[in-house]
Every structure is written in C-alpha cells, then in structure tokens.
Amino acid sequence: xxxxxxxxxxxxxxxxxxxxxFIAIITAVVFGVTAAAMGLFNLIFMxxxxxxxxxAKVRVGRPDSYSPGSQLELPENRIVVRxxxxxxxxxxxxxxxxxxxxxxxDIGFACPCHGSVYDVRGDVMGGPAPxxxxxxxxxxAPNGELEVDxxxxxxxDTYLEVxx
Amino acid sequence: MSVDKVKLPADADAGKGGLIGTLKxxxxxxxxxxxxxxxxxxxxxxxSQAVAANFFLHIHSAKTTERALKFRTTLGLGLISLYLFIxxxxxxxxxxxxxxxxxxxxxxxxxxxxxxxxxxTFLRNLHRWSAHAMVAVVFAHMVRVFLTGAHKAPREFNxxxxxxxxxxxxxxxxxxxxxxWDQLAYWAIVVxxxxxxxxxxxxxxxxxxxxxxxxxxxxxxxRFYVLHVVVLPTVLTLGIGLHFWRIRKDGGLARPDTxxx
Numbered sequence: 189x190x191x192x193x194x195x196x197x198x199x200x201x202x203x204x205x206x207x208x209x210f211i212a213i214i215t216a217v218v219f220g221v222t223a224a225a226m227g228l229f230n231l232i233f234m235x236x237x238x239x240x241x242x243x244a245k246v247r248v249g250r251p252d253s254y255s256p257g258s259q260l261e262l263p264e265n266r267i268v269v270r271x272x273x274x275x276x277x278x279x280x281x282x283x284x285x286x287x288x289x290x291x292x293x294d295i296g297f298a299c300p301c302h303g304s305v306y307d308v309r310g311d312v313m314g315g316p317a318p319x320x321x322x323x324x325x326x327x328x329a330p331n332g333e334l335e336v337d338x339x340x341x342x343x344x345d346t347y348l349e350v351x352x
Numbered sequence: 353m354s355v356d357k358v359k360l361p362a363d364a365d366a367g368k369g370g371l372i373g374t375l376k377x378x379x380x381x382x383x384x385x386x387x388x389x390x391x392x393x394x395x396x397x398x399x400s401q402a403v404a405a406n407f408f409l410h411i412h413s414a415k416t417t418e419r420a421l422k423f424r425t426t427l428g429l430g431l432i433s434l435y436l437f438i439x440x441x442x443x444x445x446x447x448x449x450x451x452x453x454x455x456x457x458x459x460x461x462x463x464x465x466x467x468x469x470x471x472x473t474f475l476r477n478l479h480r481w482s483a484h485a486m487v488a489v490v491f492a493h494m495v496r497v498f499l500t501g502a503h504k505a506p507r508e509f510n511x512x513x514x515x516x517x518x519x520x521x522x523x524x525x526x527x528x529x530x531x532x533w534d535q536l537a538y539w540a541i542v543v544x545x546x547x548x549x550x551x552x553x554x555x556x557x558x559x560x561x562x563x564x565x566x567x568x569x570x571x572x573x574x575r576f577y578v579l580h581v582v583v584l585p586t587v588l589t590l591g592i593g594l595h596f597w598r599i600r601k602d603g604g605l606a607r608p609d610t611x612x613x
Contacts, residue, residue, distance in 0.1 A: 235560065241567050287542045287546040
C-alpha cells in the first residue's frame with residue numbers, strides 16, 4: 189500500500205492487473221460452471237426416463253394351468269413359476285454373479301456361464317455367485333391370472349395361496 | 353521461406369500469346385496448382401519444402417534419424433495400428449450400408465452380409481479380424497514403447513494419450529462385439545455390463561446409462577451402435593492426431609542420449 193502512495197504510476201499498473209485478474213477469474217468461473225452444467229445435462233440426457241425393455245410386471249397364466257408340485261421356466265421373463273399344493277411363488281433366474289440366465293437342474297439351478305450352483309430355494313451352493321436368487325411377489329390379477337412383479341423382491345419361501 | 357517463392361515452370365508460360373497461350377498453359381497451371389513441385393526437388397531446401405507443402409507428407413519431419421528408419425526400432429507397430437484403424441473405418445463404413453441396429457433386424461442383417469451381399473463375408477471378416485489384430489498390435493506397441501523407454505520425459509504426456517487410445521480401442525472392440533446380436537454377443541455384453549455394475553457407488557447408474565435400460569435390449573444395441581460408429585471413432589481419430597503431432601513436437605522417435613543427431 190505504501191508503495192502505491194509513493195509511486196502513482198505503479199499503483200495504476202497494479203490496479204489494472206488486479207482488474208484483469210478479476211475479469212479472468214470471473215470468465216473462468218462462468219465457463220467452468222457452464223461446462224459443468226452441460227456435462228450434467230448430458231448425463232441426465234443419457235439417462236432415459238422411459239425404458240422400452242420387458243415390463244417388470246408379467247402375467248404368467250391361470251393358476252389351474254400349473255399342476256401341483258411343478259415348476260415352469262419362463263426364459264423370456266427370466267423367472268420360474270413354482271406351484272406347491274395350492275401355493276405359488278416366482279423365483280428369478282438371473283444369476284447374481286454376472287446376469288446370465290440360470291437353468292433349472294436336478295438340485296435346483298445351475299448357471300451355464302461361470303458354474304454357479306443354487307439349491308431349489310435359490311440359495312448359493314457353489315460357484316462365484318455372491319447372493320441367492322431373488323423371490324418375487326406373486327399376486328392374482330383381476331382377470332384371474334397370476335401376476336409376478338419383478339420390482340418387488342420378497343423373502344424366500346413367500347408363497348401366494350390360491351383356491352384353484 | 354515460403355513455398356510460393358519457388359519458380360514454377362508454368363509461371364513462365366502464363367500471360368504469353370493471349371487467349372490461345374493461356375488455354376495452352378491451362379493443363380500445366382491446373383497440374384501445378386495441385387502439385388507444387390515439378391521437376392523433382394534437387395536441393396535439401398527444396399526437398400524439405402516439398403515435404404512441408406504436401407498434405408500427406410507433412411506428417412513427417414523434414415529430417416529424421418537413421419535409427420528411426422530402421423524397422424527394428426519400432427517394429428512398425430504404431431503404424432500398423434494406424435493402418436488397421438484405417439481398414440476398420442473403411443470396412444466399417446461399408447458394413448453400415450447393410451446393417452440395421454435393431455433387435456428385430458440386426459442378426460438377420462448380419463446373416464445377409466454373409467449370404468446376400470457381394471464380398472460381404474470378406475468385408476465382415478476383414479472388419480472382425482482387423483479389430484482383433486488392432487487390440488493385439490496396440491498392446492504390442494505399448495510394450496515396445498515401454499521397453500525402449502519411450503514413455504520417459506519429454507514423452508510422458510504422449511504415453512498418457514497412448515493409454516487413452518488403447519482404452520478407446522478396447523471400448524470400440526467391446527461396443528462392436530454386441531452388434532451381430534447373436535447369443536455370444538448378447539451374453540458377452542450382459543456379463544460385461546454386469547461387471548460395470550459392480551463399480552462402487554456409481555456402478556448401477558453407470559450400467560443403466562450404458563444400456564439405456566435395466567436389461568440388454570434394443571436401447572443397448574442402439575447406444576452401442578452410436579458409440580461404435582460415431583462417438584468412439586471420432587474421439588480416437590482426434591487422439592491419433594494428437595498422438596502423432598506430439599511425436600513430432602517431442603523430437604521424433606525416442607533414441608538413446610548416446611545417439612548422434
């Protein structure tokens with residue numbers, strides 16, 4: 189400060205420099221914020237609001253189309269529907285390792301990709317799978333068909349009782 | 353010194369003999385407007401100007417070291433990568449004329465390429481094998497650069513650019529893998545994107561954005577197609593430009609300090 193009083197020329201130069209710095213900083217901030225906003229917008233843009241893939245709720249036919257003690261694999265929907273007595277359940281066939289479709293086997297389920305093995309309940313018996321297979325909520329749709337909601341995971345051994 | 357100062361033979365003929373003379377000189381003028389040097393340059397200055405004035409040659413420096421010209425210095429791996437990329441771009445454009453990125457059509461179009469398109473099988477195999485080769489050659493190039501110490505100062509940044517290019521090559525391979533839409537492709541991408549899903553915190557979102565859906569389907573095919581044919585090749589092309597330019601600016605190929613200039 190003292191310097192400036194002694195040397196007005198220099199004071200003016202310093203003032204000019206600080207003004208220039210100020211403008212540079214403001215410009216950098218404006219550009220930076222704009223770039224960041226654009227990056228964010230691009231990310232939001234790339235994140236679809238509507239998906240066109242298979243729906244989470246699927247109708248899987250009337251209860252009486254299943255015979256007691258049977259299970260039906262639905263590879264399109266990647267679930268098995270199981271009937272035990274008059275109780276129904278749906279189990280995911282998406283391998284919890286890397287998403288291949290597991291096949292029903294003698295002891296439960298087996299994944300063809302990396303050899304994960306599950307028991308009939310969907311619990312891991314071997315292989316790289318980190319988690320058990322999910323069980324999904326089964327309900328009765330108004331038209332009398334069974335409906336599986338793949339967004340609703342339920343505890344294993346949760347069955348829907350239906351008067352067939 | 354600029355190239356324009358060099359006296360060209362055609363300049364002498366111009367302006368002589370009126371209209372007829374101008375017309376007579378026309379072919380020469382056109383030729384020399386395109387090709388600036390004729391006859392062949394004789395002095396070092398003219399030669400270096402001829403290189404600098406040519407769009408295709410100006411990538412080269414006017415001078416080079418004897419070491420750089422020896423095949424065993426680089427095994428030509430960088431240039432082979434470039435040529436493979438050029439082959440891939442050209443064959444890829446041809447494939448685009450017959451390919452449709454939709455779940456209903458993609459696999460059939462791929463089969464048609466093999467059965468119903470003239471030279472289609474050759475084209476598809478050329479693209480596929482060049483892609484495999486490019487991954488291998490880029491990796492070999494990386495090993496060569498590392499073993500010859502060419503990643504050291506002042507070329508550190510170009511090493512970083514190079515690793516980005518290698519990553520682009522892998523991403524191109526990965527995105528292209530889905531396009532035939534056969535069982536192998538489908539499950540490879542299911543598994544590959546599931547691996548992306550394992551990334552901490554952002555994994556699930558990353559996978560969702562990459563696939564455009566919760567599962568691999570039409571959206572994923574379209575996204576991978578756009579990435580494969582537009583986004584990644586453009587980025588890779590720009591990156592290659594930067595990579596080559598830096599080689600020039602860093603003084604050509606790396607060589608031992610003991611080498612004479």
